[in-house]
Amino acid sequence: MSEKHIDEISGVETTGHEWDGIRELNNPLPRWWVWFFYATIVWAIGYTIAYPAWPLLKENTKGMLNYTNRAALTQELTAAKAAQAVYLDKIAALPLDQIVADKELAQFAMSGGAAAFKVNCAPCHGSGAAGSPGYPNLNDNDWLWGGDLETIQTTLTHGIRYDADADTRVSQMPAFGEILQPEQIQQVAAYVWSLTNTPSDPALVEAGKQVFAENCVACHGEDAKGMRELGAPNLTDAIWLRVQGEQGIAQQVAQPKHGVMPAWGARLGETTVKELAVYVHSLGGGE
Amino acid sequence: MNLHVDKNSPTDSDEVERLEAEPVMSAKRREPLYKARKKIFPKRAEGRFRQFKWLVMLVTLGIYYLTPWLRWDRGEFAPDQAVLIDLAHRRFYFFFIEIWPQEFFFVAGLLVMAGFGLFLLTSAVGRAWCGYTCPQTVWVDLFLVVERAIEGDRNARMKLETAPWTVDKIWKRVTKHAIWLAISVATGGAWIFYFADAPMLAMDFIEGQAAPVAYMTVAVLTATTYLFGGLMREQVCVYMCPWPRIQAAMLDESSLVVTYNDWRGEPRTRGTKKAAAEGKIAGDCVDCNACVAVCPMGIDIRDGQQLECITCALCIDACDAVMDKVGRPRGLIAYATLEEYQSNMALATDNGTTEIQPNRVRNDDGSFSDKVRHFNWRIIFRPRTLLYMGVWTAVGIGLLVALLGRDRLEINVLHDRNPQYVLESDGSIRNGYTVRLLNMVPKPRNMEVTLDGLPGATMRVNGMSEVDVRSFVVNVEPDEATTLKVFVTVPADEIESKVESFHFDVKDVDSAEADSYKAVFNAPGEKHK
Numbered sequence: 001m002s003e004k005h006i007d008e009i010s011g012v013e014t015t016g017h018e019w020d021g022i023r024e025l026n027n028p029l030p031r032w033w034v035w036f037f038y039a040t041i042v043w044a045i046g047y048t049i050a051y052p053a054w055p056l057l058k059e060n061t062k063g064m065l066n067y068t069n070r071a072a073l074t075q076e077l078t079a080a081k082a083a084q085a086v087y088l089d090k091i092a093a094l095p096l097d098q099i100v101a102d103k104e105l106a107q108f109a110m111s112g113g114a115a116a117f118k119v120n121c122a123p124c125h126g127s128g129a130a131g132s133p134g135y136p137n138l139n140d141n142d143w144l145w146g147g148d149l150e151t152i153q154t155t156l157t158h159g160i161r162y163d164a165d166a167d168t169r170v171s172q173m174p175a176f177g178e179i180l181q182p183e184q185i186q187q188v189a190a191y192v193w194s195l196t197n198t199p200s201d202p203a204l205v206e207a208g209k210q211v212f213a214e215n216c217v218a219c220h221g222e223d224a225k226g227m228r229e230l231g232a233p234n235l236t237d238a239i240w241l242r243v244q245g246e247q248g249i250a251q252q253v254a255q256p257k258h259g260v261m262p263a264w265g266a267r268l269g270e271t272t273v274k275e276l277a278v279y280v281h282s283l284g285g286g287e
Numbered sequence: 288m289n290l291h292v293d294k295n296s297p298t299d300s301d302e303v304e305r306l307e308a309e310p311v312m313s314a315k316r317r318e319p320l321y322k323a324r325k326k327i328f329p330k331r332a333e334g335r336f337r338q339f340k341w342l343v344m345l346v347t348l349g350i351y352y353l354t355p356w357l358r359w360d361r362g363e364f365a366p367d368q369a370v371l372i373d374l375a376h377r378r379f380y381f382f383f384i385e386i387w388p389q390e391f392f393f394v395a396g397l398l399v400m401a402g403f404g405l406f407l408l409t410s411a412v413g414r415a416w417c418g419y420t421c422p423q424t425v426w427v428d429l430f431l432v433v434e435r436a437i438e439g440d441r442n443a444r445m446k447l448e449t450a451p452w453t454v455d456k457i458w459k460r461v462t463k464h465a466i467w468l469a470i471s472v473a474t475g476g477a478w479i480f481y482f483a484d485a486p487m488l489a490m491d492f493i494e495g496q497a498a499p500v501a502y503m504t505v506a507v508l509t510a511t512t513y514l515f516g517g518l519m520r521e522q523v524c525v526y527m528c529p530w531p532r533i534q535a536a537m538l539d540e541s542s543l544v545v546t547y548n549d550w551r552g553e554p555r556t557r558g559t560k561k562a563a564a565e566g567k568i569a570g571d572c573v574d575c576n577a578c579v580a581v582c583p584m585g586i587d588i589r590d591g592q593q594l595e596c597i598t599c600a601l602c603i604d605a606c607d608a609v610m611d612k613v614g615r616p617r618g619l620i621a622y623a624t625l626e627e628y629q630s631n632m633a634l635a636t637d638n639g640t641t642e643i644q645p646n647r648v649r650n651d652d653g654s655f656s657d658k659v660r661h662f663n664w665r666i667i668f669r670p671r672t673l674l675y676m677g678v679w680t681a682v683g684i685g686l687l688v689a690l691l692g693r694d695r696l697e698i699n700v701l702h703d704r705n706p707q708y709v710l711e712s713d714g715s716i717r718n719g720y721t722v723r724l725l726n727m728v729p730k731p732r733n734m735e736v737t738l739d740g741l742p743g744a745t746m747r748v749n750g751m752s753e754v755d756v757r758s759f760v761v762n763v764e765p766d767e768a769t770t771l772k773v774f775v776t777v778p779a780d781e782i783e784s785k786v787e788s789f790h791f792d793v794k795d796v797d798s799a800e801a802d803s804y805k806a807v808f809n810a811p812g813e814k815h816k
Contacts (some may be wrong), residue, residue, distance in 0.1 A: 106750070128705030139709040139719075237712035238779070282749055284709065284719055284774045 057179025084108075092271045097148040097280060101229050106278060120264065134242050134259050137282045142239040144231045145169055147287040153277040157265030160231070165263035171231040176215065177254030184211045186236055189250035195224055195236045200246055293329035296781045303609055306441075308576040312525070312595050324447065327521060327585035330382075330441035330577075334604025343419045344428055352473070355480030359383070364765030366728030368750030372482050376768065385766075387727055388705040396686040400679055404757065407675035411667045413544045413622070417530065418599035421524050424518035426474070427583065430467055432752070437463045441580055467517045468509070475508030521584045521600060524597060531594050532585065540624075540655075541666045545598045545625040546579075549591040551634035551655075553643040570645050571615045578620055588620055598622075614733060616655070623662060630660045696734070697725040698793040700804045707809045713778030717811045722771045724793060726763035733796040736773075739791030741808055743781040747774045761798060785812035 006016045007025055014023040029037075048054060051063040087108040091099055099104050118127060124135045131137035135142070136163060145155055155169065162168040164212075176185060190199040191208025201207055212224070219232040226234035242259075243252050265273055280286070307730070311325045356371035359382055366373065371380040371789045378446035379386040386393055406716045408415050417424060437459050438444045450456055480488060491497040492505075515523050524531065538544065555572035558561045560571040572589070581602055584595045588602045606620040634656075635643045648659050703719035711717055726732050737758035738744055749772035763769045773791075787808045794801035 099752075104751075126705075127702075130706035137706070137709065139706060139717075140711055142712045145305070238710060238714035239712050250327065281355060282772070282774075283750070 028151060046092040061184045061276035066078070083107070088271055093275050096153060096274060097276060099274065100149065100281075108277040109275045110123075110282055112279070114270065116212070116268065116276050117279055122269065123236065124261075129280065133244075134257070134258075136241055137239075137285075138280050139285050140239055141285045141287070142234065142237060143285070143287065144226075144228070144233055146228050147281070147285055149277055149281050152280050152286070153273060155261070156273045156276055156280075157263060157270075159263030161258055162260060165265075168263055171219075172258060173219070173252075173256040175255055180215065180253075181213065182254075184208075185250050185253050188212050188253060189218070189246050192224065192235050192249050193246040288529060291771050294387075296582045303573050304577075305574070306576040307578040310579055310587035310590070312593075312615070313587060313590060315587075325585070326524065327583065328441045328444045328448075329583040329585075329601075330580040330605075331435060332581040332601040332604045334601075334607055335599035336604050340419060340428065340599065340601075342748075344425050347420060347422075348387075349424055350427070352477045355477065356487040358566065361385075361729045364731070366484060369483055370481060371484075374482060377637060384690065384728070385698075385712060385727065387725070387779075393686060393690065395683055396689075397787075400682050400686070403675055403679040403682065407672055407679060409534065410539065410542055410675060411672045413538060413542045414531075414534060414596070414598040417524070417597035421597075423515060423528070424597060424682045426470075426512060426691050427520050429470060430516045430520075431583070433466045433470070434463055463518070471512035472505065474512045475505040479504050480507050502520055505768070508754075521595070524584065525595055527809045534594075539671065540629075541624050541626055541669055541671075543598075543622045543624055543644055545588060545600055545620065546592070546602065546628050547572075547620050548591065548618065548623065548628065548631065550643055551645055551648055552619050553645075566747040568645060570643065571610065571619050573609065573613060577605040577609050581605040589687040605638060615763050621662075624666060627660045627662060634658055639766070693747040694800075694802055696732070696793065696795055696800045697727065697803055698736070698791055698802045698804045699725070700791050700806045702806060702809075708811065710811070715776050716779075716782055716808075717774050717776040717806050720773045720775065720806060722773045722791060724761065724763050724769045724771070726765065726769070729766045731765045732763050733760050734763055735796050736771075737792045737794075738775065738789065739792045739803070741775070741777055741781075741787060744775050744777045744789070744808070747776070748772070749774070764772065775808060777810065782810045785810055 003025065003225075005008070006012070007023065009013055010025060011099055012025045012027055015026045018022040034035060038092040049063070051059050051067050052067050053063065054061040056179055087105060090102075091112075092108055094102075094105075099109055101113045117125075117129065118206050119131070119153065122209075125138055126135075141147070145151060145160070158165045158167040159168045161171070172246040176188075180188070187204045187208035187256065189208065190204035191206075191212050193199050194205045194208075213219075213222075214234075216224070219230050220226055221232075224235040240248075243249050243258060266275070268276070299756065306807040308330075312326050321375060337722045354370050355368065358367050359369035359380070360367055361380070365385070365785070366380060368380065369382050370516050371378075373406075374378065377388045379391075379663070384393075405416060418580065434444065438447050447456060447459065456621070476492070479492075483501075486676065488497060490500065492501060492776065519527075534576060549570075549572075551570060553570045555574040556567070556569040557574050559569045559573065578589065580586070580601075581604070583599065583601065586593055588596065600622065603622070605622045607617040610619055632643075633639065635645065635648050637644070637647065648656050650656055675696035709717045709719075722736065724734055724736070726734070735758055736746075738746055746758060746759065747753070748761075749757055750758060751761070751771070755776065761769065787810070789808060791806055792802045793803070794802065
């Protein structure tokens with residue numbers, strides 16, 4: 001490799017690399033390319049001086065421009081928040097019906113509400129708000145406490161059976177297993193089931209009606225259509241929050257289970273709660 | 288620049304002005320690519336091809352600079368610019384045609400047509416695109432006009448190049464570059480007018496109110512125009528453009544290329560009468576180098592076909608002028624096909640057995656022999672070009688049919704997936720849909736949406752009504768898409784199966800225009816209550 005080899009055809013010196021008789025010509029790099037290469041080196045040196053670059057023992061050089069990703073992110077977030085502030089201020093100031101009436105504002109509130117829902121509400125109500133046994137489906141038209149905008153806002157703000165909030169919605173169904181006889185419970189379960197379905201033993205229904213009249217009408221009403229002031233469910237519709245069939249009803253009568261929803265007012269703030277109310281109301285079941 | 292005029296010679300060909308012009312790029316002596324660039328000083332050519340090139344330049348530049356200023360009345364709800372690419376609103380306006388993003392295949396179709404058009408053009412008449420209509424060629428030509436007007440023609444420019452930096456030279460150079468820059472700014476400026484209302488943007492631009500991207504675009508295009516058209520010129524064609532490399536695959540023996548007909552030109556001589564007196568044979572080429580001097584690519588066409596040739600035909604003009612002067616037939620350099628050339632060459636060299644003998648192609652009176660092949664227009668319509676024409680026309684007709692039959696009113700439906708269905712308190716089942724109504728004309732329209740199928744089903748539209756209906760009318764803004772959240776409810780006793788198909792029908796209340804979308808309704812498959 002020590003002696004120079006000149007390519008015959010082009011008259012150009014070769015690099016000394018040879019593969020199967022094919023030699024690499026030692027053509028010079030284009031000048032503009034070389035100058036660009038030098039320029040990138042100069043640029044790189046300048047860059048490492050201007051920006052954080054060299055790792056030291058514990059931290060790294062800070063760079064002369066004092067640039068940090070974190071500061072840049074904070075700046076961008078501040079800018080984004082400032083851009084949103086116009087809408088957020090309006091949402092904070094206006095009542096819900098006016099927010100919904102303003103198409104643009106409603107759109108903004110819906111998007112914000114949808115995002116807040118995914119973060120805070122989806123664990124219980126599901127990402128599509130379809131709920132699961134014990135957790136209400138927010139898409140349907142069955143509302144224990146009412147489904148207009150204001151009521152949804154109140155529910156969101158104070159929660160349900162949430163002790164930490166003084167204004168929370170409270171209702172407890174007594175455990176009738178300590179009050180009624182087991183056969184009475186079977187009877188009333190058969191009666192309630194018969195309001196919408198065919199009971200397994202029609203003989204129990206009549207007695208169950210009596211038991212219902214004596215024990216249940218105070219909350220669920222004489223026609224069993226429930227009472228929203230107490231969050232007592234309508235027992236004549238197709239939607240059951242928690243129970244399955246007659247046995248489920250009997251269990252619920254004997255040892256009622258109650259869901260708890262935290263109060264979100266203090267945690268999310270009024271504006272986000274309003275956005276959530278608008279979103280939930282738009283899901284299709286809002287009144 | 289030296290002129291060699293042999294004043295002693297009495298022969299006509301010797302009176303021709305001879306130019307000391309060497310090809311900058313020579314096919315004969317292939318030089319390494321790393322050699323520093325030699326500047327080219329193209330001489331002004333005159334003739335029919337030059338005339339045609341002026342015309343093409345006028346038309347193409349005219350189209351480019353003036354199109355954005357054409358107006359087209361589309362009513363009060365749409366821009367009145369004839370050609371407008373409205374990126375912000377994702378609309379493309381082309382005279383009476385308005386294209387929405389989902390119709391962008393029209394543009395793809397046009398690109399396919401442009402591709403086949405280029406194949407067709409190249410296989411028929413060679414690199415006509417390069418020589419006449421390529422923006423690089425047109426702008427270099429334009430820049431050369433400026434250069435000649437200020438610095439003079441070839442020899443004056445060559446002299447100025449080597450002259451010391453006097454006030455005169457500085458003045459000429461500054462003026463030239465200033466005008467070049469002005470043209471470049473106008474070029475970059477014209478581009479942005481295609482993307483916004485031209486008169487308004489022009490005012491905003493001057494007042495410094497236009498969007499940063501407008502200034503950026505103008506800056507980049509100014510830089511590239513100035514750099515490519517003014518400084519790099521032929522180097523763009525030779526080193527940067529991929530098209531010359533693809534030529535080889537596009538040309539065949541029947542494609543027209545600029546050809547030096549050496550079968551009648553050789554042996555070239557500078558003094559025909561002197562040669563005749565000495566008993567030597569002489570071809571038509573008087574070796575005046577005019578073809579080399581006018582070439583903007585700096586080649587000598589007499590070296591044969593070469594990569595750098597853009598077939599601009601200025602050498603043909605230059606040579607024809609000389610042929611006229613010396614009383615020889617035109618066409619020593621001409622557009623010719625390889626087939627034609629080879630046939631004539633075989634004739635002149637007796638199938639390559641001898642040197643070129645001009646007397647083989649000529650009769651005794653000097654006219655060309657009958658055996659000499661001339662260009663035949665029918666060669667343009669050979670199977671290959673007919674095939675390209677066929678494809679080009681087919682795509683064109685397809686696009687036209689698609690354009691005439693396309694919808695200006697459309698409905699798109701997206702079924703909610705989460706939850707698939709909702710059980711209502713009365714046992715009915717509800718499905719949610721996102722319905723998009725597209726009004727693709729610049730007029731507001733009342734559209735009626737109707738449920739087709741699903742007996743007993745009713746609709747409710749979020750934010751529009753609280754009433755359950757089978758059909759409703761919605762006003763859609765001009766040239767806009769409206770998105771509606773529609774809930775469809777089927778009563779408990781009508782639910783038959785898990786999946787049912789039905790249609791959302793939409794029609795313009797004032798016209799018969801209509802569209803339909805097939806959607807599905809999901810249910811648990813059993814009756815509740």
